[in-house]
Amino acid sequence: MTIFAIDDTDKAPFAGILPAAPKPFVLGNGEGEKSLVFDQLFTILLSADETEDQFGAFTMQGNRGDRIPAHTHLKTHEIFYVVDGEITVWMDDTADYHSKTTLTTGDFAYVPAGTVHAFQIHNSSKVFGCGTAGFERFFHAMGQKSDLTEPAGIYVPDFEVMRAAGEKYATVFQPDFQFRD
Known part of the structure; x- marks a missing residue:
């Protein structure tokens, strides 16, 4: 079941970087x-195509940097794994889960679809993310x-x-959302 468009125009400028098919490949450091x-x-690093x-x-x-605006991905589950550095992640399911957690190297957070969230980088950081297929093109959009x-x-x-981009990738920006700190 495809959640996002297969013929996504946001991938066109990047043609040839990834194989665009489920076959083995390797990327060197800094490639993608x-x-x-x-x-x-x-x-x-990897898309719905692969x-x-x-x-x-x-x-x-x-x-x-500053905290990015609060937002919700309506169809996308997302992870944060801190490869190096320190970030704070805010999450609120608008029911009974409300958190503000500072993640450091090796820490992990899971944000289910429908959860309001935001993050802030505290120092030079690298985070690995994984999400529902097709959503990765949101960053290109x-x-x-x-x-x-x-x-x-x-x-x-x-x-x-x-x-x-929000409409195409089922993301709702909520800049006025108040997290419980």
Whole structure:
């Protein structure tokens, strides 16, 4: 069952980086489909194309920064595994689970679909993420294609770009959401 469009136009600028089919491959350090979103570098390592719509895998690298706006993925389950560094993750299921947890190297967090969440990077950090197949292209829809190997510069998408990416990838931005700290 495909949750997101198979013919996703957000992958076109990256054609040839990943095999686009379920066959073995290897990426070297720093390789993958890269997009700069705000001040964070997202690198897609594996997409729905390679996993027959099972999951997507990516990394996020960033330096100390502000908390990203609260948001909810309506169809996507997401993980955070801190490869290196320190981030705080806020999660609220709007029922009985409310948390603010600082994750350091080796820590893991799971955000089920429908959970309001946000994160903030405290120092230079690298996070491995995995999510529902197809969602990984959300970062391309929001960001700017990049050849960087480390996060540098800032790309702030227009509100219309954010809104369109949110609609396409079933993500609702909630900048006024109040987490229980």
